[in-house]
Amino acid sequence: MKLLKKLLIIIPIICGIALFVVMKKNKDAPVRLDNKERVHTVRVIPLEKMQVVPRVTTYGYVEADRTWQAISEVSGKIVNVNENLKKGHFIKKDEILFKIDTTSYGLAETRGVADVMNVDAKLRELAQSQKNIQRLLTIEKKSLASAGQELKRKRELFKNGYISNSDLEKEERTFLSHQTTMNNLENTLDLIPSQKKALLAQKKSGESTVTERRLDVARTEIRAPFDCRLSVVNVELYQFAAAGTILVEAESVDRAEIPVSLTPKSFMTLLPRQYGGSAGQMPDMETLRRAIGIKAKVRLPMDGEFPIEWDGTFSRTSESMDLKTGALTIYITVDKPYENVIPGKRPPLVTNMYVEVELKGRPLPDRFVVPRSAVHDKKVYICTLENRLEIRPVGVEFNMADIAVLTKGIKEGETLVLADLMPAIQGMLLKPVQAVEVLELLKQQAFGETHPR
Numbered sequence: 001m002k003l004l005k006k007l008l009i010i011i012p013i014i015c016g017i018a019l020f021v022v023m024k025k026n027k028d029a030p031v032r033l034d035n036k037e038r039v040h041t042v043r044v045i046p047l048e049k050m051q052v053v054p055r056v057t058t059y060g061y062v063e064a065d066r067t068w069q070a071i072s073e074v075s076g077k078i079v080n081v082n083e084n085l086k087k088g089h090f091i092k093k094d095e096i097l098f099k100i101d102t103t104s105y106g107l108a109e110t111r112g113v114a115d116v117m118n119v120d121a122k123l124r125e126l127a128q129s130q131k132n133i134q135r136l137l138t139i140e141k142k143s144l145a146s147a148g149q150e151l152k153r154k155r156e157l158f159k160n161g162y163i164s165n166s167d168l169e170k171e172e173r174t175f176l177s178h179q180t181t182m183n184n185l186e187n188t189l190d191l192i193p194s195q196k197k198a199l200l201a202q203k204k205s206g207e208s209t210v211t212e213r214r215l216d217v218a219r220t221e222i223r224a225p226f227d228c229r230l231s232v233v234n235v236e237l238y239q240f241a242a243a244g245t246i247l248v249e250a251e252s253v254d255r256a257e258i259p260v261s262l263t264p265k266s267f268m269t270l271l272p273r274q275y276g277g278s279a280g281q282m283p284d285m286e287t288l289r290r291a292i293g294i295k296a297k298v299r300l301p302m303d304g305e306f307p308i309e310w311d312g313t314f315s316r317t318s319e320s321m322d323l324k325t326g327a328l329t330i331y332i333t334v335d336k337p338y339e340n341v342i343p344g345k346r347p348p349l350v351t352n353m354y355v356e357v358e359l360k361g362r363p364l365p366d367r368f369v370v371p372r373s374a375v376h377d378k379k380v381y382i383c384t385l386e387n388r389l390e391i392r393p394v395g396v397e398f399n400m401a402d403i404a405v406l407t408k409g410i411k412e413g414e415t416l417v418l419a420d421l422m423p424a425i426q427g428m429l430l431k432p433v434q435a436v437e438v439l440e441l442l443k444q445q446a447f448g449e450t451h452p453r
Contacts, residue, residue: 040428042419043435044383045370045442049412052369052405053448054269054361054398059301060260062353064251065333068228072241073219076100081237088231090253091224097248098235100220109213116206123199130192137185144178151175222248229253231351256337256349257315258298260357261327269398270294270361289314296332297358298349308346310334312357332357360448367397368406369446371438374418375404381417381424382410389417389428403445 080099084091091097151171158168232249241247271292296312311334318329337349349355374380375396382390394409410416418435421428 037429039431040419040421041431041433042381042383042417042421043438044415044417044432045435045439047368047370047410047412047414047416048439049366050369050443050446051363051365052367052400052446053363054405055400055448056262056266056270056359057401058260058262058266058357058359060258060332060355060357062337062349062351062355063257063259064351065255065257066226066252067231068225068250068252069246070097070222070248070250072100072222072243072245072247074100074105074216075243076102076104076220076241078235078237078239078241081235085233085235085248086230087233088229090229091227091250093224093226095224097222097224099222100241102217102220105213105216105220109210109217112206112210112213116203116210119199119203119206123196123203126192126195126199130189133185133188133192137182137189140178140182140185144175144182147171147175147178224250227253251351253338254336256334256351258312258332258334258355258357259318259329260332260359261322261325261329262359263327264321265398267328267330269400270359272362289316293362294330295360297360298332298334299356299358300347301354301356310337310349314359330359332359364405367446368410368412369403369442370406370416371418371442372399372402372404373420374416375406376420376424380406380410381419381421383415383417383430383432387430387432389421389424389426389430391424391426401445403442 077100078098079101080096082091082095082097085097151174154163154168154171157163158165228250230248230250232246234245235241235247292314294314296314298310298312300308302308312332313335315331315333317331321328334349340346341348370380375394378396379391379393382392384390392409395407397405397407399405415432417430417432418438
């Protein structure tokens with residue numbers, strides 16, 4: 001029994017030692033593996049020079065190009081109102097909007113005309129008086145001459161003692177009476193030009209009053225100054241309109257304007273690289289518009305099969321930068337915003353509509369355009385002819401949406417690596433795979449065939 005227990009312990013130990021010896025004799029020597037370099041598969045595109053159209057996308061709210069407020073210049077009761085005088089209605093140029101009662105202004109005009117006629121009558125009377133006085137003066141001069149001769153004759157008679165002193169004095173009084181009458185007539189004639197000037201001034205004042213009253217009558221009829229759409233209406237029939245009150249507000253429908261904000265860097269991207277104006281001269285806005293050459297496309301940001309868009313033109317820039325944001329405001333003009341309206345598909349470009357504005361500058365030739373994601377801190381990855389990675393610094397002219405425009409550091413025909421390698425090690429082995437669709441998309445974005453979002 002004890003022997004059996006010892007055998008049960010010894011036999012497994014002996015078997016284990018025998019198995020270990022056999023395994024050690026049959027063990028293969030370790031195989032030494034060769035150290036192989038790791039290959040990274042990357043997507044690449046060939047570098048090509050192409051024409052690029054600089055573009056910037058921004059957003060803004062539509063405003064009317066012109067606004068008009070009908071402010072009452074006269075007071076009175078409104079006696080006539082256009083049937084379309086309601087908010088949102090379209091009004092043609094020179095169409096009458098409403099009329100104010102002209103009774104009081106008509107009476108004032110009649111009184112003014114009567115005053116002018118009265119002055120005319122006084123002028124005619126003065127002219128006739130001048131003629132009468134001139135005739136009387138002519139007669140009085142002859143009488144004075146006769147009285148002077150008679151006085152001279154009687155003085156000779158008095159000297160020779162033929163008449164008495166009383167007769168001589170009587171003749172002298174007659175002579176002085178004629179002389180006084182002539183002097184009075186001459187003084188009266190001298191006063192006539194001053195009286196005529198006073199009457200003419202009174203007539204001119206009266207005519208001005210009549211003209212003013214007629215203008216008041218004309219001001220009682222309010223007409224639209226241009227084709228417009230009513231935005232505010234504060235007019236009711238038989239309502240009293242006080243002078244200086246805003247009764248109607250309207251907006252032009254021939255042109256819309258969109259002010260949009262751009263950073264100075266974005267605006268500089270759109271500007272031409274050469275200015276065609278004259279140096280040292282103050283250019284006018286039309287010259288600046290032609291020189292800058294910015295084109296605009298206005299879109300309604302809505303999901304749909306076909307984009308809703310309008311052609312716009314660069315109008316002007318604001319006179320200063322925004323103090324809070326440092327942005328520059330430029331104004332885009334759209335002509336005929338109410339044309340080509342399709343109910344349910346194409347709305348008009350109305351005030352306060354939120355729109356997307358794509359601005360395009362002049363085309364720039366011979367530029368390298370790459371995906372923006374392929375530029376890493378002003379460096380790009382180049383796949384050499386030996387399929388090795390080269391990290392190269394480049395000059396970035398500007399970025400635009402998903403693309404970057406490069407100016408230096410690369411050559412045409414080289415291969416650009418699109419992948420963002422982690423880590424990127426100079427000289428690492430690459431396996432390039434051509435990304436043809438990326439190159440086609442780059443060309444479309446560079447040429448402006450697709451607008452950046």
